[in-house]
Amino acid sequence: MTKKKCGKIAIIGQPNVGKSTLLNFILGQKLSITSRKAQTTRNQILGIHSEQDIQFIFVDTPGYQQKFLNQMNKRMNKSVTSVFHDVDVVIFMSEPKALNEIEIELVKMIPNDTPVINLINKIDRVKNKNKILELIDINSELQIFKKIIPASIKLKDNQKIILQEISEFLPEQDFIFDVDDITDKNERFLAAEIIREKIFRLTGDELPYSIAVEIENFEYKDNLRRIFATILVDKDSQKPVVIGKDGEKLKRISSESRRDMEKLFQSKIWLEIWVKVQKNWFDDARALKSLGI
Incomplete structure (x- = not known):
């Protein structure tokens, strides 16, 4: 009998890197709202994707803020950093360019024993694919990421690869949610x-x-x-x-x-x-x- 796997995956990154879009594509329906405006996602949202023997529990977090630090944004940032201690793996989403200081600072907040996958999104916008290989090498040198996945998250094949890579880090345990559940939100x-x-x-x-x-x-x-x-x-x-x-x-x-x-x-x-x-x-x-x- 195949053992089941189930675990939580945090999706983090700066605003507008595609965190909510990734969750919506994997779930096959719109759960997290998307727009090109910063601060679109304000709450942690659980998105649940169940397969035959694996349950992925995604935590879509607000984009990490460095501007407009009012009470709302401070709470949003706290929402991002607090999730690090309650997940089995972190997906750190970035665009196909060098990580900035804010992104590196955010990744370094993640506990050392939590595996981090760098998902470089929007690679379809890069004409020179050698630049993607160079970027993978640069991000590898940070010695933070367990895996680096270049992808265009709108492609079905890329979504399957992402799920397969995540599954390696999920613990063996029974499902936490019913197989028909897609979220914890009312x-x-x-x-x-x-x-x-x-x-x-x-x-x-x-x-x-x-x-x-x-x-x-x-x-x-x-x-x-x-x-x-x-x-x-x-x-x-x-x-x-x-x-x-x-x-x-x-x-x-x-x-x-x-x-x-x-x-x-x-x-x-x-x-x-x-x-x-x-x-x-x-x-x-x-x-x-x-x-x-």
């Missing part, structure tokens, strides 16, 4: 994340990172979910950016969020969204706690 959290992603995508560069989504009420009856959400902005001037002319932007945020929720929750969705100004919410410990940050 539907309220996932609904808020979907709305927040639509705001980022539809407001472009007009709106800074200082928005949040709070689910005021979540009702479920007869395959209908009624969801009431509030978008928090930091300044009065940001409110019309989210609402748009004649409410068109907010309507689009709502309709696109509803479509994604219906796909994820496999049910009809009734969604109502309001916009509220709450100044400096990202520096308010009480507000952050209520938002689960």
